[in-house]
Every structure is written in structure tokens, then in C-alpha cells.
Amino acid sequence: MKKLVSVLLAAGLVASMTACGGGDKKESAAAPAETTAAAAETTKADEKETEKVTEAVTEAAKDLADAGEISVLYYTYGDTYISSVRSALDAALDKAGIKYQDYDSNNSQTTQTEQVSTAIAKGTSLLVVNLVDSGSDDAAKNIIELAKAQSIPVIFFNRSVSEEVVSAYDKAVFVGTDYEMAGHMQGEMIGEYLVENYDTVDLNGDGQISYVMFKGQEGNAEAIARTQFGQEDADKVLEAAGKKPLAFYDASNTNKYLVDQGGLWSAAAATEYMQTILSQYSEANNNMVELVIANNDEMAIGSVTALQNAGYNKEGATVIPVFGVDATDAAKDAIAAGTMTGTIKQDAEGMANTIAQITANYLTSAETFEGVDAANVVGTWRVNIPYAMYTGEE
Template sequence: MNKKKLVSLLLALAMVFALAACGGDTQGNQESQTPSTSSPSGENNASSGDAKVAVFYYNYADTYIASVRTALDAALDAAGVTYQDFDGNNNQTTQNEAIDTALADNYNILVVNMVTTGSSDTAKAILDKAAAKGAKVIFFNRAIEEDGAEGSVLGADTYKDMVSFVGTDAPEAGHLQGQMIGEYLLENYDTVDLNGDGVISYAMFKGDEANVEAIYRTQYGVEDANKVLTEAGKPEMAYFDPASSSGYQVDMGGAWSSAAALEYMTTNLAQYNETNGNMIELVICNNDNMAEGAISALQAAGYNTGAEGSKTIPVFGVDATDSAQALIAQGVMTGTVKQDAEGMANAICEMVTSTAAGTSMADAAAAIASSNEIYTVAEGIDNKLYVAYAPFTGK
């Protein structure tokens, strides 16, 4: 074995042990745990080095983010890392002020779930503040660069040695959801086609107009489903409202909320229903929160109750939250795409401990990717780590 291969092997082995310290199972079971706001008092152990970590969440109220927070708190506690959580409350100004406070208090590793997603200017402003204090930054979950500008921040010479990203490959969830929907429709076409016109009428709920994840989920959730249908000789799906130019309804607050989907769907069903012969026959949602809101509206109209003989409108989401998994088990939700909260948390924890120990961001990402197949390094951006999505139907 040559020297280069030996070094790579040793790094990978080191990460396996470190990932175990950061939570062990990286498959993400999403069981609920009681979150803590800081680690137990006392000195850090050897795995945490001199890390003093501030974790900034875009919004505690987001169900998926709450799952990541629970898992990351547990992982950092297990690794003996001193940390503090901060809630951005879906407001970038609030998050910026919290970052200023943390840096003034000498936190030296910032773990940031940015409120203003896909904004290189916002990311650079955070990095400049951190650089002035000698702190490192680990962004996670929400894109920090504009679509098509990947690497403009993460690969910039000014920042690349002090920054990394742990998240997902944005188009993947949309592709998986679209494939899942298309296959489900082929298996259940006549049942789903309530008015028997041969075309499936669908509603689409988009979480945030500018969020790259929402953009790709909205696009590919429909495009890929249509591809499955047309390849099998079926017509493409039709958006329920023929007057709509966008083909979706967006949460205007950017919160991906169940309340927004509930309000939209309740209004939709007043006009688009079986009595009028134009019932919405399929619901596609960018996340499970919005799926739950749509299901609540359907249940109020007598659908998706789980009762024997009642009609169920297929509803698909993304995240595989505990509540969504329960709804799928009850037969009132059809499927979702798992975004691995525990897998993301463990990767962040390992990035924290490796960074604290002096490992470069790129080497840490490479070793994490070598340790488990759910992780990959983005092509051409060696400090960007992806956590894989997976389809979930409860079967």
C-alpha cells in the first residue's frame, strides 16, 4: 500500500470512530429526544478540543429542523462539546444579531442554518464577521449560494479554509418524489382518477419562492412523475386550476407551514370538488408540514379519514418526520422522501470535532464520506458534504 492510500485509510478509520462518538447510527431513526440548549458544564474531552460552538437554526418551529436540533444536541453532548443553540425565528436580522453576540462571547465555531437561503451576500457577511474573530463556520441544510453559483462562496480563496457545508443535493428530493408519485399513479390510476376523465388533477404546495430546495422539488416532483406516466402511455398530470400561470401555491411567509397549506386547500376544495366534477385528485407538497395541512383540509371535507370505505386523496411530502410517518402508517398520507436528520446531525458533529482538532474542512468532508455511503462530497467543491435522501412509503 502506498503512502497516499495509507493516509486516506487512516483518515477514514478515524472518522468512523469519531462519527460513533457523534451519535453512532447515521441512518437517522428520527425518534424524539428531549433537546438541551447547552452541553453539561465542565471541560471538553479530547474529541472536542478547544471547541466552543454556537449553533444557529433558521427557525425552531420547523418540524424537520427541530429533528436536526434534537439529534445534534445529543451528538454534541455525547462528544463533550460546549455549545449553545440560537433561534433565528425565520428572521435574518435576528440571526445576525445572535451571531454578533456569540462572536463577542468568543465562540470559535459557528454552525449556521441560514435564514436567507441561497444568498451569497448573506453568507459572506457571516464569514467576514467570523474571520475577524478567527472563527470557523459550518453552514448546513439551507443553500448559501444562488442556484447556478455553486462554489462562489465555498470555493472562494478568501473563505475556503474556514468554511464548509453539510446539506443535501437539492434536485435529489424532487427526483425521488416525482418517481414515487409516477409509480404510485400507474399502480392506482383508475382509483385516483375520481371523475374518470383519464387525467390526474393535482395541487402543488411550494414552501418558499426563492429556496433552491423548494424550486427543485416543485419542478421535478411534477416533471419526473409526468415522465413515468408518459413513458407508460398515460397523459401528463394537469394542475387543478387552469387559470394558474405558476402551477403551484406558495407559503408567502416562506415558513413551509401546515397553516398555509390548510388555508389554500380549504379554499381550493370549495370550488374544486367531486360535486363539481373537478376534484383535486393528488396533492404534492415540498415538505411534510404542508402535507399535514393539506390532509387536515381533506379530512374536514370527509377524505383521508382512515375509516373503512372512505376515499383517500394521495398526498406526498418530503422529510419523513415522525408525524408524517405516523400518518402514512394510518393510511391517510401516501409517501414522503426521507431527509436524514440524524445523519445530518452526526456529520455536523464530526465536522465540528475534526475542525476543533485542526483537520481541514476538505479532509474532514472526505473522511466522513468514506465512513458511510449516505455521505458524498460535491463534485468540484471539496468542502461541501451531501447527505442522501431516500424514498419512504412505510413499506
């Protein structure tokens, strides 16, 4: 019988088969003998099949336990979304009985590459890598070369790695998102909100919405796409409704974004930027920023902090709409409180469970994407975890 690679899935099969295998095993006193005999044979068959599945579960669990420790490398523990992935992945690996060691690369590619070498020297069975430097292929190529030399599988996740790099090694995959989609969805959500609330948002009544864009990191594919499409797609919705396109608050800034120079997509960076902006751009000066677009929820929350310090986004006060990406717990709370307007859900638990499933597949020599939703699989190299809009109304 084909080996079951997902211990959790197989265990679920055992439970369901036990529950429905023979129905109520008590026989009616009036039941014909042949009916009773047939029911008994069915029950025996079900019990034998349950035993087979149980053996397969035990075998798969033993394979995972004997596979040795895997290594999970995070670009930083300090990122709120990544922390949620880490918590979910730790739980999924624990539940599957997979031994693992987590590493904090502290936003240093040099540190992460050294950690990879250390993990390989310790005999790691598999590498799960949240790449630090996604601005070029060099870091990912280097990790692939180190792993390939020892025939160690690699699962990159969250921070983009090119198809060329991943496909060059038959034991490598990428688990992430269609990052352009986050920008498109955010832009659509912003545009629709503005059309419905235009006069309220247009504080100075000039017929155009002034905005600030917080970009997480230069060279990062996700940040680039969100920065572009969050604004462009909002403009498309506005123009279709006969409204003017968005206007970046600072006409002298040709980039039309502010970047976290530390590359951490941090709340602190957004708070600092926003406080500086509000010292010059205000309702009193008739040039107030009327919309905040952030590439992630941390920067969105940081901007909310600065706005609240200036008297906005509080109960009974004027609310400047703020949009982010990730749907972190803090962002959901802010949306529920009315201090933040919307976000795009990036499914941390879905990403973690997919990584855990592929890990189990590699460790038990199953098909790479067995147990993964086929609708999310791209070719032979990638899985995209779907996004969803979140405004607190779901």
C-alpha cells in the same frame, strides 16, 4: 501517533481492541511454554496499543473540552424537520463533549446576523449556521466576512449556500443534500404510484390527474427544485405508460404552485389553502383535486387535515394521495395510518452526526472531512446526506 478527532470513534476502537486483543487469556495446562510466552507478548503489545489509543481519546476529549463554546444558529425552531436535526445534533455534541449554544433566528435574517455578531463577541469557537435567507448570497457572504475576520470556522447546513461563497473561505463547508434529487425521487415515486392506481385516483374519469403543488418558499433552491422535478418526473413516468401529464387544478394559475407566504413551509398554510380549494373544487362539481404534492411533510400533513375535514383520507373514505418530503415522525405515522401516501426521507440524524464530526475535526485541527463518508463528500466544500424514498413498506 495521529490524533484521533472523533472521541466516539476512538472509544469504539478501544472497546473492540479490548474485546479481541488477546482472545481468552487463560492458558491450557498442556500448552507449550513458547506458545504461552508468545501469547503473553501479544497480549502485552495489545495492551500497550490500547493504552496509546486511550491516551489519544483522552487527549482528543480534552481538546474538545478546551476548545470553548460553539454556536448553532437555526433559521427557526418551529420547523419540524429542523427540530429533529436540532435534537439529534444536541445529542451528538453532548456525546462528544462539545460545549454549544443554540440560537433561534425565528425566520429573520436580521436577527440571525445579529446573533452571529453576538456569538463572535462572546468568543465562539465555531459557527454552525442554518441560514434564514438562502434566496441570495448576501447573507451567507456577510456571515463569512464576520467569521473570517476572527478566523472562526463556519459550517452551513440544510439551506443551500453557493459553492462560490463557501469556497471563498478555507474554514467554511456546507452540509446538506443534493436537493434536486429529492424532487426527482418524489416525482418518480408519484408517477409510479399513479400508474399502478390510475383509475382509482382519477375520480372524475376524465383520463387526467388534477393536482395541487404546495411550495415552501419563494427563492429557496430546495423549494424550486422540488416544485419543478416533483411534477416533471411524475409526468415522465406517466407519459412512458401512455398516460396524460398531470394537470394543475387551477388553469388560471400559471405558476402551477401555491407558496407559503410566510416562508415557513407550514402545515397551517397548506390547511388554509386546501380548505379554500375544496370549497370550489369537489367531486360534486366534477373537478376535485385528485393529488397533492408538497415540498415538505408539514405542508403535506396540513393538506391531510383539510381533506379529513372535508370527509376524505379517513378509514373507509376516499383517499386523495398526498406526498411530502422529510419523513418526519408525523408523516411516517400518517403513512402508516393510510392518510398520507409517501415521502422522501431527509436524514436528520445523518446530517447532525456529520456536522458534529466536522465540528470535532475543526476543533482538533484535523482534516475537515476526516471520519465523513467519502462517497458523500463533494470537492473540498460540501457534504451531501443521501435521500431515500419512504412509503412505509421498508
